[in-house]
Every structure is written in C-alpha cells, then in structure tokens.
Amino acid sequence: MALRSLAIRKAIGLGKSVGLGLRGLQTVTLPDLPYDYSALEPAISGEIMQLHHQKHHQAYVTNYNKAVEQLFQALNKVDTSTVVQLQGAIKFNGGGHVNHSIFWKNLAPVHEGGGEPPHSSLGWAIDTHFGSLEALIQKMSAEGAALQGSGWVWLGLDTEFKRLVVETTANQDPLVTKAPTLVPLLGIDVWEHAYYLQYKNVKPDYLKNIWNVMNWKYASDVYQKECP
Amino acid sequence: MGSVTCNPLAPPSTRLLLNPLKIPKFCHSRRQLHGSQRASKIIAYYGLKTPPYKLDALEPYMSKRTLEVHWGELHRGYVEGLNKHLAKDDVLYGYTLDELVKVSYNSGNPLPVFNNAVQVWNHDFFWESMQPGGGDIPKYGVLEQIEKDFGSFTNFKEKFIEAALTLFGSGYVWLVLKREERRLAVVKTSNAINPLVWNDIPIISLDMWEHAYYLDYKNDKGTYTNVFMNHLVSWNAAMSRMARAEAFVNLGEPKIPIA
Numbered sequence: 060m061a062l063r064s065l066a067i068r069k070a071i072g073l074g075k076s077v078g079l080g081l082r083g084l085q086t087v088t089l090p091d092l093p094y095d096y097s098a099l100e101p102a103i104s105g106e107i108m109q110l111h112h113q114k115h116h117q118a119y120v121t122n123y124n125k126a127v128e129q130l131f132q133a134l135n136k137v138d139t140s141t142v143v144q145l146q147g148a149i150k151f152n153g154g155g156h157v158n159h160s161i162f163w164k165n166l167a168p169v170h171e172g173g174g175e176p177p178h179s180s181l182g183w184a185i186d187t188h189f190g191s192l193e194a195l196i197q198k199m200s201a202e203g204a205a206l207q208g209s210g211w212v213w214l215g216l217d218t219e220f221k222r223l224v225v226e227t228t229a230n231q232d233p234l235v236t237k238a239p240t241l242v243p244l245l246g247i248d249v250w251e252h253a254y255y256l257q258y259k260n261v262k263p264d265y266l267k268n269i270w271n272v273m274n275w276k277y278a279s280d281v282y283q284k285e286c287p
Numbered sequence: 288m289g290s291v292t293c294n295p296l297a298p299p300s301t302r303l304l305l306n307p308l309k310i311p312k313f314c315h316s317r318r319q320l321h322g323s324q325r326a327s328k329i330i331a332y333y334g335l336k337t338p339p340y341k342l343d344a345l346e347p348y349m350s351k352r353t354l355e356v357h358w359g360e361l362h363r364g365y366v367e368g369l370n371k372h373l374a375k376d377d378v379l380y381g382y383t384l385d386e387l388v389k390v391s392y393n394s395g396n397p398l399p400v401f402n403n404a405v406q407v408w409n410h411d412f413f414w415e416s417m418q419p420g421g422g423d424i425p426k427y428g429v430l431e432q433i434e435k436d437f438g439s440f441t442n443f444k445e446k447f448i449e450a451a452l453t454l455f456g457s458g459y460v461w462l463v464l465k466r467e468e469r470r471l472a473v474v475k476t477s478n479a480i481n482p483l484v485w486n487d488i489p490i491i492s493l494d495m496w497e498h499a500y501y502l503d504y505k506n507d508k509g510t511y512t513n514v515f516m517n518h519l520v521s522w523n524a525a526m527s528r529m530a531r532a533e534a535f536v537n538l539g540e541p542k543i544p545i546a
Contacts, residue, residue, distance in 0.1 A: 110505055110506060114505070114506045115506055118506070147455065151455045151456075207402055207478055207479065208456060208457040208458075208477065208478035208479070208496075209456040209457045209497075210456075229456065230456035231455070231456075250456075250497065251457075251496065251497035251498050251501060252497050252506060255497060255498055255501045255502070256502065256505075259356045259498075260360055260364070260498060
C-alpha cells in the first residue's frame with residue numbers, strides 16, 4: 060500500500076499524470092494542441108504558441124495539481140483555514156487551465172477553417188444580437204483593447220435566456236465567474252504573454268489579426284449543443 | 288462649465304481659500320476654443336520624463352529594446368492619454384501628479400483619468416528605482432530601518448521576491464513606508480494600484496506586468512526578480528526617498544547623545 064502510493068506520488072510529481080492520484084484524486088493534464096506551433100502564423104507566431112502552451116499553460120496545470128493535492132490533505136485534516144487559503148491558487152491556476160484549454164480549441168489554422176465566418180444557427184444568432192459579424196468582432200476587439208491589466212474577452216451564451224453576450228474577465232477568472240449560466244463560445248487571451256513578443260504593446264493589431272485564425276466551427280458546435 | 292470669476296489682484300493664497308475645489312485660472316486671452324463663450328486658457332501638459340540613465344545602461348539585465356518599448360512607447364502612451372484627459376476636464380487641471388493620483392482614485396471608484404495618471408506616476412517611479420550598477424545592499428539609515436522592520440536584509444529580500452512570484456496577474460511589488468504603522472513593509476498591488484492611494488509612501492517598486500520582463504526573460508519571473516534585486520535596484524534612490532519620507536513620518540526618537 061505504501062509502495063503504491065509512493066509510486067503514484069512520483070507520477071504526479073513528474074507532471075505526467077495518469078489521472079489517478081493519491082486515493083483516487085483526479086489530476087489534470089496539459090492537452091495537446093490540435094495543430095503545430097507555427098500553424099497559426101502570421102497571426103500568432105510559433106514562438107508565442109510554444110511558450111504559451113509549454114510554459115504558461117503547463118505551469119497552470121502543474122500548480123493546479125499541487126494546490127488540489129494540498130486541498131485534499133487539508134480537507135482530510137479538517138484544516139479549514141488552509142482550505143480557504145488555497146482558494147486563490149485554485150481559482151487562478153484552475154481558471155488558467157480551463158481558459159487555455161478552450162482557447163487552443165477556438166483557434167485553427169487557416170487551411171483548417173480558421174477565420175471562416177460562422178454559418179447556420181450561430182451566424183443567425185450573431186446577426187440578431189449584434190447586427191452583423193463585423194459589429195461583434197469590433198465590439199470584442201474594443202473590449203479587449205480597453206481591458207487594463209491581464210484578462211480575457213469572451214463571446215458567451217447565456218443558457219438561461221438563450222442570448223449571446225460579450226464579457227470580459229480579469230486575470231484567469233473563467234467565464235462562469237460572471238454568471239453561472241454563461242457558457243464560453245470563444246475566448247481571446249489578452250494577457251501580455253499572448254501577444255507581446257510579436258506585437259509589443261500594439262494590442263489592437265493582435266486583436267485584429269486573431270480573427271483570421273478564429274475557429275468558428277468550435278463555437279458553432281458548442282452553440283448548437285446548448286441551443287438545438 | 289459656467290463663467291469664471293478671475294481676480295488677478297488677489298494674492299494666490301486667498302484665491303485658494305475662496306474656491307477650494309476650483310483651480311485658479313489664468314485670464315489671458317489667447318484663442319477661442321471652438322467658438323465657446325468661455326475665457327480661453329493657457330494649457331500646460333505633462334511631459335514624458337526620461338530615466339536618469341541611457342536606455343542601454345541597464346544591459347545586460349534589462350535590454351535597450353525593453354526600455355525602448357516600455358518607456359518609449361508604453362509609458363509615452365500613458366502620458367499622452369493623461370494629457371488628452373486633462374485637456375477635456377477643467378476640474379482636474381492644476382494638480383500635481385501625486386495629488387491627481389489620490390484624487391482620481393476617488394476612494395476605490397476611480398475616475399477615467401486615474402489609470403493614465405497612476406501609470407505615469409508608476410513608471411516614473413520605477414525607472415528611478417533602478418540604476419546601472421544597482422543591487423547590492425543599502426547602507427546607513429535605510430539598512431537600519433530594514434533590519435528593524437524585517438529582522439535582516441536577507442529576510443526582506445526573500446519577502447520581496449516571494450511577493451513578486453505570488454502575484455496573480457499584472458501588478459507591482461513595493462517597499463513602502465507605512466504612515467500609520469510607522470514601519471517599512473513589502474506590499475503587492477494589482478494592475479496599476481499604487482500605495483499612495485492608501486496614504487503610504489513608496490520607497491522602491493518592481494513592475495511585474497509581463498511587458499516589463501517578457502522580451503528579456505519570457506515567462507521566467509524568478510530570474511527577472513532576482514536580477515532586479517541583485518543588479519538593478521537603486522538603494523541610492525531609496526535613501527533619498529526615505530530621507531524625504533522622514534519629514535512626514537516619525538520613525539522614532541532621535542538618538543541625542545548625553546554629554
């Protein structure tokens with residue numbers, strides 16, 4: 060028993076989690092990108108994609124797993140103050156993992172449909188709620204440019220009222236922190252690490268070019284699942 | 288905004304007493320503003336302050352390229368934004384930058400000008416918190432006060448670095464002199480918040496926004512922070528700021544020698 064838990068502990072430590080930790084504690088793993096690092100050029104450079112995925116997202120995964128393990132132990136010891144103290148790290152790193160996992164899926168290389176405007180029900184809903192796709196794009200880009208500090212700008216679906224919304228969240232807060240009924244369709248990372256190496260402080264250029272690799276198919280799929 | 292009563296003969300001090308919230312306006316006419324009936328005014332603007340060293344002087348710890356973009360474009364952008372705000376709003380005109388930061392913070396409900404004003408202040412302060420050949424340890428009074436409030440310089444350094452590495456998102460790490468508690472402390476703030484808004488006195492700052500280190504260190508915050516402490520931080524600047532702060536904060540009884 061002791062040897063087995065030691066081996067599991069080692070597996071977690073290596074970051075190559077099998078998904079089953081100490082006494083059944085589930086850990087998260089870094090998802091693979093569905094395309095090469097350089098596939099989104101020239102909108103997003105390969106250097107940024109590699110750092111973003113291998114360093115930043117990996118760090119969120121690693122730190123989330125660490126925090127969750129500490130949480131598990133604190134819960135078992137009924138150490139309430141530690142449980143509360145860990146919430147910051149869990150929200151930040153867990154949010155980072157959630158957000159970036161969506162982000163990689165809502166980008167696609169041009170030759171795989173990146174940038175192709177949405178059709179069917181999502182396209183219709185966008186025209187109804189925002190007037191046109193251009194209006195939505197402009198709104199999201201403006202909100203992203205106006206965001207001070209680090210955060211995300213989202214196209215979300217309010218599942219209660221079946222309405223599309225544009226929202227921003229700070230730091231790594233996931234969209235659900237704005238309202239529990241919100242489901243993210245598209246997210247744009249406006250942390251500086253997402254664009255600085257390539258665009259320096261000209262955030263508006265990044266927000267203009269990212270639409271060329273936006274994977275509207277993913278957004279459509281999510282939308283159709285919630286609004287059949 | 289209504290007409291302005293202007294009495295150029297009254298001495299400045301009484302003018303301020305008469306209308307404490309309004310800023311005395313100059314009455315010289317120069318040009319009409321868009322045909323409005325208001326008395327036109329001379330407008331002064333904030334300028335972009337250059338760092339007290341050349342842009343390549345902090346190499347190899349902070350590259351010239353970083354300074355060119357961080358100071359030359361980002362900091363300059365904040366100054367220009369600030370001036371645009373000031374050109375629009377009479378009430379804000381005439382404050383010093385310190386006062387403008389505190390007033391526009393508005394106790395946590397910041398006015399639109401706050402972000403630009405505070406970021407101009409923050410960056411001016413940050414450039415001056417560094418020097419070529421910086422790092423090492425402080426001397427005399429600053430060292431004594433640090434040892435008194437943190438136990439040892441090493442302990443302070445650890446706390447400072449820890450604050451930098453545990454900051455979520457964008458922000459700054461500060462060594463501040465707390466006015467009420469009359470002691471030094473390490474404080475981390477989110478986004479552009481500055482300890483001035485809590486009436487404390489900043490002594491040193493470290494910019495932990497990604498734009499401050501990403502070009503040189505990518506995501507390696509640890510190396511950036513250590514390099515700052517070991518090679519960039521200007522204890523000379525800290526010394527002069529402490530000396531000034533002591534005019535406002537009583538740090539203890541002076542040691543008057545008994546004859």
